[in-house]
Amino acid sequence: MSRTTKKIAVFSSFIFSTALVTSCSLTKPFCSNFDKTQQMYTYYTENVVKSTKNDDGIYEIEFDDNNHTSFSDTFVNSVKESNLFLPSVEFTNFIDDKVEAYIQVDSNFNESVLNLASEHENAILVDKVKRSLALFGGFEEDPNEQVLWLNFNGWVDEFATLHKDNLTLVPSTGYINYFQTQINNGVSQMQACLTPTDGIFNMGNTYIEGKTWGQAFTEYGPLEGLLVYPTGIMLHYFATWMGNTGIGQVFAILFVTIIVRLIIVVFSIFSTKSQNRMTELQPEIAALQQKYPNSDNDKEQKAALSRETMNLYKKNGVHPFLSILILIIQFPIFISVWSAMQGSAILTDGSVLGLSLTTTISQGITSLSSATPLAVILFIILCISQFISTRLPAWFQTWQTEKFVRVTVQTDSGQKSRKMMNYVSYFMIVFICFMGFTLPSAMAMYWFFGSLISIAQTIITQYAMKRRRRRGGKGGDGSTLASQRRSKNHTTKTKTKSIRSSR
Numbered sequence: 001m002s003r004t005t006k007k008i009a010v011f012s013s014f015i016f017s018t019a020l021v022t023s024c025s026l027t028k029p030f031c032s033n034f035d036k037t038q039q040m041y042t043y044y045t046e047n048v049v050k051s052t053k054n055d056d057g058i059y060e061i062e063f064d065d066n067n068h069t070s071f072s073d074t075f076v077n078s079v080k081e082s083n084l085f086l087p088s089v090e091f092t093n094f095i096d097d098k099v100e101a102y103i104q105v106d107s108n109f110n111e112s113v114l115n116l117a118s119e120h121e122n123a124i125l126v127d128k129v130k131r132s133l134a135l136f137g138g139f140e141e142d143p144n145e146q147v148l149w150l151n152f153n154g155w156v157d158e159f160a161t162l163h164k165d166n167l168t169l170v171p172s173t174g175y176i177n178y179f180q181t182q183i184n185n186g187v188s189q190m191q192a193c194l195t196p197t198d199g200i201f202n203m204g205n206t207y208i209e210g211k212t213w214g215q216a217f218t219e220y221g222p223l224e225g226l227l228v229y230p231t232g233i234m235l236h237y238f239a240t241w242m243g244n245t246g247i248g249q250v251f252a253i254l255f256v257t258i259i260v261r262l263i264i265v266v267f268s269i270f271s272t273k274s275q276n277r278m279t280e281l282q283p284e285i286a287a288l289q290q291k292y293p294n295s296d297n298d299k300e301q302k303a304a305l306s307r308e309t310m311n312l313y314k315k316n317g318v319h320p321f322l323s324i325l326i327l328i329i330q331f332p333i334f335i336s337v338w339s340a341m342q343g344s345a346i347l348t349d350g351s352v353l354g355l356s357l358t359t360t361i362s363q364g365i366t367s368l369s370s371a372t373p374l375a376v377i378l379f380i381i382l383c384i385s386q387f388i389s390t391r392l393p394a395w396f397q398t399w400q401t402e403k404f405v406r407v408t409v410q411t412d413s414g415q416k417s418r419k420m421m422n423y424v425s426y427f428m429i430v431f432i433c434f435m436g437f438t439l440p441s442a443m444a445m446y447w448f449f450g451s452l453i454s455i456a457q458t459i460i461t462q463y464a465m466k467r468r469r470r471r472g473g474k475g476g477d478g479s480t481l482a483s484q485r486r487s488k489n490h491t492t493k494t495k496t497k498s499i500r501s502s503r
Helices: 002-026 033-048 073-081 089-103 116-120 123-136 150-162 173-187 213-220 222-241 247-280 282-291 299-315 322-343 345-349 361-366 372-404 412-438 441-475 481-502
Strands: 051-053 059-061 199-201 206-208
Touching (some): 033 059, 033 123, 033 206, 073 173, 089 150, 123 150, 123 206, 199 345, 213 222, 222 322, 222 345, 247 322, 247 345, 282 299, 322 441, 361 372, 361 441, 372 412, 372 441, 412 441
Antiparallel strands (some): 199 206
């Protein structure tokens, strides 16, 4: 029994840890090439060219009178540190002129882009969307199918052909690769493209296309369509319903956590019952251990103990490996929620006390900004709640065993099993706290809310067990833990009374 429990503990922790590490790569982000051009332009305006932040928090490029741009000091320094040369002014002006000419031709854009002006009545937005597609996209036949860097690469080749007699004006291949790599790396972590409706997200800086449920299945995958998309849609509509002001996003995360946890409870209720039955069987297991006291060293006794223990489990409906099965069932749900939290476009609009929901806890703490206090508090309460929710079932089980069960034999294997379970639980607490430190604050909130629900679930389960023990003690067959305790107490009181009578 002890070795079985040990294997379950080790295997469960390994599976869970692996899922945490690899879950981000198991689902695809809902970012189309259209969305990526918008994210690239956002990064471009904030980090590459000179821009100003208006009163609404939107970055606007500083164009000169000829609609030409200039590089920011940060980008200039980064190019020099990479031992590269900045492109000539003639080249940058050439690219700006090409972008300007491109956005004047309506046939370069699909109908949805052309309708932006009437839908949003925002000239800045329309201009920004068109410039994004012009600079970082391009289409070969269908305007709906954007090809990243198609226009830019073509313009680079055109400029090189025009100035083949004066190659000093042509940017080096190293610079072109550096420029594109910087842009691509800058948006590689921007995966927040999951939204059912077209809209402006990222605090008003990025326009994202809406996705349908059918697209989720056909373009991204079955797991995305079955679980990730519905979770993201719930986040979107809950946040919209609550006001989309930061607090609204927090309540959206809470509501989604409750719904997900209710689904998990349905799957885990059978595992919980099996674990409770296992606790009630401790007296009989102790008797078996007493029957085979040398099971740690004697192979025959070890095999016999294992055989009779499994027969006891089977007779009483206990399934030791059921917890692993439940854990496997929970993995797709966990992965999908994680992906939805990372991919939800509407969460990029939210911030609470200066902490953006897409900012990692580590970034919030190390930034030493207005977001730091809340990031520190969130990390602390996450670790505390995770510790309590993980250890509370073990505390209750220890209490039940000490109160109701008289174990006469404590084998080395049993003690090793309990130690192993404790080590695994502490490892999982440390691991989740570490992951919470590196994940977006939205996911940290999800884990915190989930821990609170787990604590409540454990307390309610124990209360239900207590009521069942009382009913079993009053009208049952005396086989419950409560009956054993009352029987033990009755025996003690009888002995005491007899001693007093003899006096």
